[in-house]
Amino acid sequence: MTMVKHHRCAILGIVGTLALATMPRTALADAGGLSFWLPGAFGSLAAAPAVPGWSYATIYLHLQSSGGRGANFVLPGGGRGAVAVGLTDHADALVQGITYTSALPVLGGQAALTILGAPGNVGVGVGATLTGPLGNTVSGVRTDNRTTFADVFYQGTLKWNQGVHNEMVYVTGNIPSGTYDANRLANLSLGFAAIDAGAGYTYFDPKAGNEFSVVAGLTYSAPNRDLQYQNGIDFHIDWAASKFLTKTFQIGVVGYYFQQLTDDSGPGAVLGGFRGMTVGIGPQVGFLFPNLSEGYQGYLNLKGYKDLATENRPSGWSTWVTFAISPAPPETAPAKPIVRKY
Template sequence: MKTTPTTSSAAALAAALLLSAPAFATEGGGGIYPNGAENFLAGAMPPPGWYTLAYGTHYRATELRDKNGKDIAAALGGFRAEVDAIVPRLIWVTPHQVLGGQLAFHAIVPLVEADVRIGPVRQRERGIGDLNLAVALGYHASPSFHHVFALEVNAPTGSYDSKRIANLGRNYWNIEPVMALTYTQPAGINADLKLMLDYNFRNRDTGYRSGRELHADYALGWAFGKGWVAGVGGYFYRQVTDDRVAGATLAGNKGQAYNIGPSIKYQSKDGWFLTAKLERQYSVRNRPDGSAFWVKTVLPF
């Protein structure tokens, strides 16, 4: 870890600002799910077998928006957050069916580097983030329309210290029901929607319980043939219940953000595909405001 300045008192002060600043809905202004991670083919479960996916992202924010959308970074002495991650995802689509859907499981272990500066304090952390496990059922209504229902559990495995401003984990458990829809065809409209609701448990180190979060990743594009699709992608995010600390409600600090940017996909005849997109946040409230670049690829075993 790199910390500037090196005094623990300065870092503790910055951490206190991070947790108490009105521009941070949910604890520290973030969430367990990396909004915008999904792209085309989010709801299309492949045939039975083992699959490896890999996500890569770079996120940068230099603004903090309060409940009115005003940037308050200058009032804190400046702000910058940069997050780089490589996120391997292992999927097992079983040969079994449950309730008419194909049964599948996945595990995600993110590798994260976070670099955060608030005022004079800068911290950088690198390591494993929070573990994600899921059980899912996949359906194929037609050759073009597919959908998935899943239940994901996020475990607090990432490095965390309440006195740090840069943490790799959230330090609380999370349950996230998911519904993902995909409409895909070799030529014409392609569309995807992944809808999620986060139920967050209490951070035992701080007594903080982040509110429930409703969010959706989306992609909309046009297939030109030969495996190519181009369009737009992003996410919608809205916090739907208030945060609580030691049983007391923190009213008026719910977060929101919308995100959009260009997106592209290439799918080969051999079954692998690659997506990439650049996203910019808009209408941000009570959260950091920035932009992200995402890539995703899948390779069958």
Template sequence: MYSFLRGTRPILGAMILAATTVLPVKPAIAVEGGIGAYFIGTRDTFAGFVPEAGTYTALTFDHLNGSVQGLSLGGLPIAADADVQLNLWRLNVTQVFDAQVFGGTPAIDITLPYVIGDLSFTAIRPPLQGASISDTASGLTDVTVTGLVGWHRGNLHFSTGLSVFVPTGDYQTASINVANRTINALSVGKNVWSFQPYLAATWFVPERGFEASGAISLLVSEKNDATDYQTAPALQLEGAVLQRFRSGWGVGLAGYTYQQLDDDSGRGADALKIALGASSLKARVSGIGPIVTYSGGTLLGAEASIKLKYTHEFSAKRRLESDIVTAQLSLAF
């Protein structure tokens, strides 16, 4: 079983890291910027499994196409329906140690993300009323470092860890050019430290090829001093159910739900409430879609795995609602 899981685990390493992760890359919305430091949905297959000692790498590409009704970017409240596109590349490296901590296997995960983001909307208020606005940003975003420990009890595998999102990505407050009817608001960084403790579990029956995985996490962020915007803590639930076959292929469903536990605060949040005529900025979103995996190949002398996933988000409030396509290549050395 462990040889099989070793082939698919780089995906998990990438996910755990990313999750715990990662993904710090998003334009700055209630959840300032409309999306949090963690790229939700990263923990899906083998979410709770920590593999044997070794080095695991994963390269993940996400294409996100979404929209939001009102957002705050770089301190600028935008009271308009906005479209956002993101192309995100994440290089994930996980080192699993040949040691024990509290009877479990320790590991560390680092995620290096690069993003290209595009924003477009039609301004509905002066001084740019009626103008078609677009903005683009690209670059290396916030690095994520995750420490974790995993345990095995028969078919049950579980882990816990803490992800730290480091504000290494470029960030700027918004500016408006009235003469040219343009804005400069997108940033690749979040300008805040964020922390995400998580607990994940995987139930895998190798003789049947059945897997059920799930994770729960809490994302807590510092206040953005540049915009005086405090994003409230958010609870995230993620999971996946897959059937794996002897051919190496697996198919299933993956999904998640995100819910802020309180309202955003600070002068930046108050300005957005006034612009939107909203009494609260508490955000939520859910997503679900098919997932396909393959393990058993080799590349560059390493065991290789791939993952393809499509996620449709729904029931979004005060947060970006998107369709997301994910492709991932994982290598276990």
């Protein structure tokens, strides 16, 4: 069951405080509110080794969120004011990924490499209100909608198995694409390179049908040169627990925890450190198709997440529909009966 990942679109808008009074249309797509890492990217059986060979996965991903941010500021003459920024956004993406799992052992484990890309549609709305020292307010609204392509993503994994216990280390990152536009609010491409690395564990007992997976990692993001903005270092945990009621049907729960560890930085970080945090949980259901075609099996997984708490990030929900095709495990030959000769 090949698990693949995708990232959330970088679509948080921050409106310049004093510029808003004279140019309400001046809003910038800012990387501070969302991250390279999309919480929930890893799920059930994340660390379990797969059958060697080529596999393919497609994910339909829908994101819906809204949020706000306020900040006080000091005018050049010493007066005080405030700005409030509100955001609504949605995104629909169709992630396409191909994975090669090596049959040759690497450090006693199983190595695999995945390449992913995604077309999608993004819609963003940003509203801002500027309050001056005398209580006067000026408001502005800007929206953007765009159908475009995301970055190209890569992921390498190394997995080990000891009975019901499975361990994994991984590294993943992106290759920024030319579709990023610093003058647009809506982008699926990040506009900067990032790298993420971590480790995971899966407990899976096929006889009892019990499964639990957890993956933790750290993300480092390079600066966005167009916005003069750099995200801080992020820490994240994805987890999943499920029960196989039959050999081909699975139900369970999924969740995540995301915490930014260091401040955003650069001249574009006008709202300070802007450290983000989010906690989410939701249901999942899975279906295995063991005889999809000769030598291959299929796997369909549906899961959803609802943010329970957020800080400096839009709050909302997401749905994931994953269909993967991978080599089927070899059939176990039936044991020959013991014939006693007297």
